[in-house]
Amino acid sequence: MIRFENVTKTYKAGTVALRDVSLDIEKGEFVFVVGPSGSGKTTAIRLLLREEVPNAGRIWVAGRDIGALTNWRIPYLRRNIGCVFQDFRLLPNKSVFENVAFALEVIGRPKHVIASQVPQVLELVGLARKRDNLPSELSGGEQQRVAVARAFVNRPLILLADEPTGNLDPATSQGIMRLLDRINRTGTTVVVATHDAGIVDQMRRRVIELDHGMLVRDQERGVYGYGT
Amino acid sequence: MPVSIDYVSRETASNLWRNRLMTIAAILTVAVSLSLVGAALLLRQGVAHATTKWQHGVNVLVFLDSNITSTQQNSLQQELTALPYVRTCLYRSQQYDFNEARHLLPPDEAQALTVSTMPASLRCVLQDPRQAQAVFDQFHGRPGVQAVSYPSQAVRNMEQVTKILQWVFFVLAVILLLSASVLILNTIRLAIFARRREVSVMKVVGATNWFIRVPFMCEGLVQGVMGAVVAALVVFGLHWLLDDLASSNPNSVLFQMRMPVAEVVVTNLLVVLVGLVVGTVGSAFAIRRFLDA
Numbered sequence: 001m002i003r004f005e006n007v008t009k010t011y012k013a014g015t016v017a018l019r020d021v022s023l024d025i026e027k028g029e030f031v032f033v034v035g036p037s038g039s040g041k042t043t044a045i046r047l048l049l050r051e052e053v054p055n056a057g058r059i060w061v062a063g064r065d066i067g068a069l070t071n072w073r074i075p076y077l078r079r080n081i082g083c084v085f086q087d088f089r090l091l092p093n094k095s096v097f098e099n100v101a102f103a104l105e106v107i108g109r110p111k112h113v114i115a116s117q118v119p120q121v122l123e124l125v126g127l128a129r130k131r132d133n134l135p136s137e138l139s140g141g142e143q144q145r146v147a148v149a150r151a152f153v154n155r156p157l158i159l160l161a162d163e164p165t166g167n168l169d170p171a172t173s174q175g176i177m178r179l180l181d182r183i184n185r186t187g188t189t190v191v192v193a194t195h196d197a198g199i200v201d202q203m204r205r206r207v208i209e210l211d212h213g214m215l216v217r218d219q220e221r222g223v224y225g226y227g228t
Numbered sequence: 229m230p231v232s233i234d235y236v237s238r239e240t241a242s243n244l245w246r247n248r249l250m251t252i253a254a255i256l257t258v259a260v261s262l263s264l265v266g267a268a269l270l271l272r273q274g275v276a277h278a279t280t281k282w283q284h285g286v287n288v289l290v291f292l293d294s295n296i297t298s299t300q301q302n303s304l305q306q307e308l309t310a311l312p313y314v315r316t317c318l319y320r321s322q323q324y325d326f327n328e329a330r331h332l333l334p335p336d337e338a339q340a341l342t343v344s345t346m347p348a349s350l351r352c353v354l355q356d357p358r359q360a361q362a363v364f365d366q367f368h369g370r371p372g373v374q375a376v377s378y379p380s381q382a383v384r385n386m387e388q389v390t391k392i393l394q395w396v397f398f399v400l401a402v403i404l405l406l407s408a409s410v411l412i413l414n415t416i417r418l419a420i421f422a423r424r425r426e427v428s429v430m431k432v433v434g435a436t437n438w439f440i441r442v443p444f445m446c447e448g449l450v451q452g453v454m455g456a457v458v459a460a461l462v463v464f465g466l467h468w469l470l471d472d473l474a475s476s477n478p479n480s481v482l483f484q485m486r487m488p489v490a491e492v493v494v495t496n497l498l499v500v501l502v503g504l505v506v507g508t509v510g511s512a513f514a515i516r517r518f519l520d521a
Contacts, residue, residue, distance in 0.1 A: 049432065072436070079434035089429055093246055105235060106435040150433065 001027040001158065001189045002048065007057035009043050009213075017043035019213040020057070025191065027157075030184045032200050033193040034224055035210040041193035044210070045162050048191075049081060050074050062157055079107050082151030082159040082188075086166035088143045090135040096122070096146050097131040103150045117153055125149045125179060141172035145179065152183055159183055161192045165199060173199055197224035239443040243423075244450060250419040251451060257415045258455020258503050259462070261408025265401050266463035266499045272397035273495065274470075274485030279390040281484050288363045288378045290350040294322075296372040301348075304372065308352055313359040317352040325349055347374050358387075405502065412455075412506050416448055417514040427518045437519045444511045452507020453500060460496035467492045 002025040009018040018040045025031055033041050046052045047059055050066050059066050066077055090099050097118055104114045122128045125145040135143050144164060151159055161180065165173035177199045184190040194200065200207060200223060207222030208215065244251050290308070292301060301319070308317040320328075326346040330338040354360060360378035368376045420427070430440050467489075474482035 075431075075434045075436045075439075077434075078432060083432050089425070089432070091426055091429060102429070103433040106430055106433050106439060108232070108439075 001025055001029070001062060002191070003060040004044075005058045005060070007047065007054045007059060009040075009047060009052060009054050016213050018047075018054070018210075021210075021213070021215050022057075023208060023215060023218065025189060027189055028184070028187050030181070030190045030203070030205045031192070032203070032205055032207045032222075033191060033210060034195060034200060034207055036195060038212075039210040040213040041210060042162055043213075045083075045160050045191075045193055048158075048160060049078060049083065075107075079154065080157045082154075082156040084144070084147050084151050084159070084161040084164045086163035088135070088140075088147045088167075090143060090146055090150075092135055095132050095134055096127060096138070099135065099146055100150045100153050103153050107154060109154070121149045121153045124152075124182070139172075140168050141175060144168060144172075144176055148176070148179055148183070152188070155186075156188065158189045158191065161190070161194075163194055163196075164192060165194065165196050170198055174202070177203060200224040236443050236446055240446040240450065243443065243447055247419060247422070250415075250422065251447075254412065254415045254419060254451040254507075255455040255458065257411050258408070258452055258507065259458035261404065261411055262456050262459035262499050262503055263462040265404045265408060265502070266459055266495060267466060268397050268401035268404055269495050269498070270463060270467060270492065272394050272401065273487055273491055274482075275390055275393045275397065277487045278481065278484035279387070279394075288352045288354060288360050288376065290352065290363075290367055290376050291347040291374040292349060293372050293374050294344070294347060296348075300372040304367070304370070305350055308350060308363070308367070311363070313355045314363070315353045315355050317350055320349045320351055322346045322348045409506050409510070412452070413510045413514060416451075416507075416510045419447075420444060420511070420514050420518065424518055427515070431519075440519060441512060441515055444515050445508050448507040448509075448511030448514075449504060450507070452503040452505070452510070455507075456500040456503025459503065460499050463496055463499065464492060 002023075004021050004023045007018055007021045008016070010016050021040075021044070033044060035041055043052065047054055048061060048066075050069065053067060061077065062080055064077075069077060091102065094102060100118045100121060101114045104117060109117075119128060119131070122131055125148055127142060127145055127149065130138060130142065135146065138146065144167075148159075148164075159180070164176055164180070168176065173196065180190050180192065181203070204221045204223070207217065207219050207224070209217035209219075290304065292304075305317055305319060308314055322343050325348065326341060326343045329341055329346060333341075352363065354363070364376045364378055367373055427440055470482055471486060474480060474486050477483060
């Protein structure tokens with residue numbers, strides 16, 4: 001589903017964000033990408049969304065070399081990848097329903113599809129009763145659930161989460177992770193970039209560790225730190 | 229890139245309303261800038277009108293000897309009228325000229341005049357005042373002709389002045405238009421910058437560039453047209469005010485600058501068109517850097 005082939009990314013200032021990284025993620029996997037700040041996790045996600053292009057190496061998503069995409073095809077790549085961020089990135093003046101519906105509207109889904117899909121996914125994330133609230137009226141955990149709903153509403157092949165629990169307390173974080181786990185069980189490939197040791201240790205899934213842009217560990221059923 | 233009309237109109241309307249302060253700022257910017265552009269164009273047109281009117285008032289006067297025979301006088305008049313660049317040629321008797329001179333000159337000077345000292349004249353209005361010299365050359369010194377007078381240097385001077393004035397106003401309008409465009413562009417950019425978050429969300433959920441661009445362009449269009457309509461109303465008001473002022477002062481320059489309303493309408497249509505184009509293209513241009521290359 002996702003393949004990095006000797007990917008190197010250097011930014012203009014000379015910082016090396018990723019150094020010769022190769023990895024494979026199969027369809028339906030649940031993967032944590034861990035490492036301290038500046039280890040290259042966010043760069044990896046930006047590369048997958050093709051917000052950046054690698055200086056060397058190739059990236060394949062769903063059997064397609066995304067370096068070869070023309071600019072006008074990039075939106076179609078992003079429709080296959082749902083994305084959740086640390087800062088939620090909800091539109092503050094749209095209601096919960098509208099925020100989720102926006103993702104479908106943007107890709108040109110007809111009204112009746114929106115009317116049936118959005119309540120369904122809001123039910124899944126447990127926010128059916130808050131559909132008319134504004135994001136500012138929700139707790140952090142609830143806002144992140146809306147973001148997850150928006151990322152998942154068009155059933156993407158891949159769900160990327162960049163520090164999804166970075167702004168949440170441990171109990172709320174667990175709730176979000178359970179939600180991502182449920183989404184993973186529908187067959188969606190889930191990749192979570194995080195430095196939250198608690199959730200990694202609890203979930204016991206595949207762990208890929210980056211350090212200074214290099215892949216230093218790729219372990220099935222791993223934990224955050226070394227050992228075990 | 230299927231962008232539904234329903235989505236675009238809904239999005240445009242709600243964005244205009246949600247960002248109403250920015251909308252008002254943009255509309256006012258367009259209105260003020262284009263009012264200045266319109267006013268400059270109006271002035272240029274006024275000067276052009278004054279020039280034409282003034283040129284039509286240029287006369288060549290052929291003063292006749294007091295002992296001229298009526299056949300000589302008739303043939304002179306016919307010859308003058310036959311010239312292609314002469315519009316009309318009218319005979320003024322000694323009495324007529326005497327009356328006019330008394331009317332025009334200060335009383336003490338007019339007292340020295342008698343009917344018999346005034347020459348009769350032929351007054352010719354020219355199609356093209358630049359031909360006055362030709363009339364002079366042809367009729368000066370002819371039997372029965374006392375003198376030929378025309379405002380030679382004055383014509384050329386005045387022509388040059390009005391030509392320069394017209395250019396000045398035109399250049400002024402172009403400069404104002406350029407600065408207006410930059411100002412409008414900057415306002416739109418600010419408005420879009422305030423909403424870069426929204427644009428980034430749209431990108432991340434897979435909106436095509438056109439899908440993001442079209443509502444912004446529609447917004448720019450609405451703002452541009454609304455501002456331009458305000459500017460057009462200002463220009464209309466200005467014209468109405470000046471026209472009113474002119475009609476009460478028939479001797480003023482303003483009176484010479486009067487123009488038909490149809491011309492103001494054309495200028496205003498131009499102003500609205502400029503607002504439309506600057507608003508739409510400006511938005512498309514301003515959003516460019518937030519989209520994929």
